[in-house]
Each structure stands twice: as C-alpha cells, then as structure tokens.
Amino acid sequence: MDLRSFAGYGDAMQPIRHIVFDIGKVLLHYDPHLAYKELIPDEADRRFFLEEVCSNDWNLEQDRGRPWADAEAEAIARHPDKAELIRAFRQRWSMMVPHAYEDSVAVFRETLASGHDVTLLTNFAPDTFVEARKRFPFLNETRGVTVSGELGLVKPDLAIYRHHAATFDLDPAATLFLDDSEPNVEGALKAGWRALHFTGADKLRADLASEGVKLDRAKPRLAKA
Incomplete structure (x- = not known):
C-alpha cells in the first residue's frame, strides 16, 4: 500500500518546511x-x-x-x-529499550545539521520519556517534542497531530511525518500532513530525497549521544 496515495495527502508540490520524527522503532529500539x-x-x-x-x-x-x-x-x-x-x-x-538505531540517528542529525525544522511526536509514558531523554541526549536536540502521555492523547487520534501543529506553528501541507506504524501514518495524512512509513534508515534517505528534503552528509554532526 502506498500511504502517500491516501486521501488527504495534501499538496505534494509544496516544499517541505517541517519534519516530524516518531521515536520508538524509528530512533530507539523497543522490544518488551x-x-x-x-x-x-x-x-x-x-x-x-x-x-x-x-x-x-x-x-x-x-x-x-x-x-x-x-x-x-x-x-x-x-x-x-x-x-x-x-x-x-x-x-x-x-x-x-537497549539502544538507539545509529543509522536512523545519523539521518535525524543530518536533517538538523542541514537546517531543517525538526520536532518529535511520540506515544510515550511521561516518566519513561524522562528516562529516555537522560539516556539518549539526541532526543533533546530538536525544537521540541509532543509526548502523548502528557496530553492524554495518542496517535493516531487526529487531535494529537493538530495539537502538535498548533504548538510548533507547523503548516500541515508543508509538514512531513515519519513513523513505523501505518495507522499513525494514516492519522497524519488525515490531519492534512504528508507522511512516510518508516521501515529503515536507507529507505528513509531515499524517501526524504523523493520529497525534496536535502541532507548534506558532509556537514558537521552534533555531539554523539
């Protein structure tokens, strides 16, 4: 299924101005x-x-x-x-949550180093997210984060996407969301965002390029977590 064909994908010709990352199974490994x-x-x-x-x-x-x-x-x-x-x-x-995905974090940091506006939108319990931020400092490097447990809302509820867009002044049609969950991707599309289903760092690079998001891999990286 090509989730980008989902109704509500938005104006595909508008340049991406905001990139929103999920965390679990995109940047951090999670396996109970x-x-x-x-x-x-x-x-x-x-x-x-x-x-x-x-x-x-x-x-x-x-x-x-x-x-x-x-x-x-x-x-x-x-x-x-x-x-x-x-x-x-x-x-x-x-x-x-034993480790971060180094290849995904590299892409994440390249979006930051290339000057893109990056935020995080995650389904996470408030206390475990505090723990995660201490263990994985790169989670503190974006403009901000929406944590579901702090709001009482979870993806794919439309309200959490709308809250995130309002909080960080995002234009939905110029916002690209990255998540490993297809229902969460579909929720973003319903909210008028553009969205990609994350399956791995290599495909993410190709998908970002297809959306016109340029990454300068030669630019200095932020400090390693």
Whole structure:
C-alpha cells in the first residue's frame, strides 16, 4: 500500500518546511520480550503474557497518561497469579529499550545539521520519556517534542497531530511525518500532513530525497549521544 496515495495527502508540490520524527522503532529500539526472556523463558508463555496480560493495548493506556499503579492494578485484577511479572514491566522497562538505531540517528542529525525544522511526536509514558531523554541526549536536540502521555492523547487520534501543529506553528501541507506504524501514518495524512512509513534508515534517505528534503552528509554532526 502506498500511504502517500491516501486521501488527504495534501499538496505534494509544496516544499517541505517541517519534519516530524516518531521515536520508538524509528530512533530507539523497543522490544518488551527483552525484559522477560529471563523471567519467562518459554517463548509461547512469554508471548501469551505480552499479548494477553501486558499487551500493546494495555501499554498504550500508559502512553495515554494512565499511571503505572493503576495499570498494574488493572492487570493484576485480571491475572492475580502474575502480579510480580506485571510489576516487572515498569521495573525492567530500560531493558526493553537497549539502544538507539545509529543509522536512523545519523539521518535525524543530518536533517538538523542541514537546517531543517525538526520536532518529535511520540506515544510515550511521561516518566519513561524522562528516562529516555537522560539516556539518549539526541532526543533533546530538536525544537521540541509532543509526548502523548502528557496530553492524554495518542496517535493516531487526529487531535494529537493538530495539537502538535498548533504548538510548533507547523503548516500541515508543508509538514512531513515519519513513523513505523501505518495507522499513525494514516492519522497524519488525515490531519492534512504528508507522511512516510518508516521501515529503515536507507529507505528513509531515499524517501526524504523523493520529497525534496536535502541532507548534506558532509556537514558537521552534533555531539554523539
């Protein structure tokens, strides 16, 4: 599916003036299985836990701003025999995010070094984002960031794109959004932005070039995180 053909893609001839990056699975690696391989060695049992107990939908509510204590209580009420494993999700969160993608961060920093207006729009719980910013300083190098958990809104809700555009004075038709999630890309398109589905740094370079975004790889990089 070519997401750029989605209704609402906007005026493809207008130059890009704003670039908005997602964070998880675009700039930072994220995999909850990494925190549970030791605790739940059996792959089938671990997959059941992360799909039925502490699922993506369950975790999305923390990205929407639900406190971890409430999240843990809700899951423990459903699975009281797994209370310690449920609490381990937050306790071992840092293990789920072991590193940044160096090739993606290189592209990210080249957009900054080339003088483009860059911001971040992410589904992230407020407290874990504070932790991420300390561990990965490049997250502090843009003009600003919208964190879903601080608003009570998550992608792909149209309201979060509109809030981000209003906060940073973005022209939607001149804004290019990069996200690994197709529903989030479609949400941006519905909001009148232009958007690309991220699948890797090499394709990102080619996609940026196709959108007329020039990167000067010879320019000095910002300090390494």
